[in-house]
Amino acid sequence: WYMEKIFPVGRRVAKVVRPVVNRVTQMPLIGDDRVFEAMANFYDRLDGIRDILGDPEITSTRLVMNPEKMVISEARRTYT
Known part of the structure; x- marks a missing residue:
């Protein structure tokens, strides 16, 4: 939102x-x-990463944890 609405105005x-x-x-x-220009380029690269990470055909999620109650609770919280 910032890069689309505020950034161009700030640049001008x-x-x-x-x-x-x-x-x-x-x-x-x-x-x-x-x-x-460097900030806009960085934003574009991050946007490309968002596309890759959001595509379930390319990226999957695995939660790795220790079998402890607190760790399991934190992993459950992270996943939801």
């Missing part, structure tokens, strides 16, 4: 505000376009 605001901030201070407060 940063593009407009960056020159003003750079004139006022020497500190690089707002990342350049490469930072935003």
Whole structure:
């Protein structure tokens, strides 16, 4: 949701505000376009991983546990 709704607006605001901030201070407060591009690329890669992990034809789940009451309860909680 964030990457679809907020991220593009933040990117445009940063593009407009960056020159003003750079004139006022020497500190690089707002990342350049490469930072935003890297974030978008990272999000796209994570989205691809979500597709792979969510496909039951490719990925399965196995819960490995010790036969102790607390461990079994935690595994049951994790699975549901």
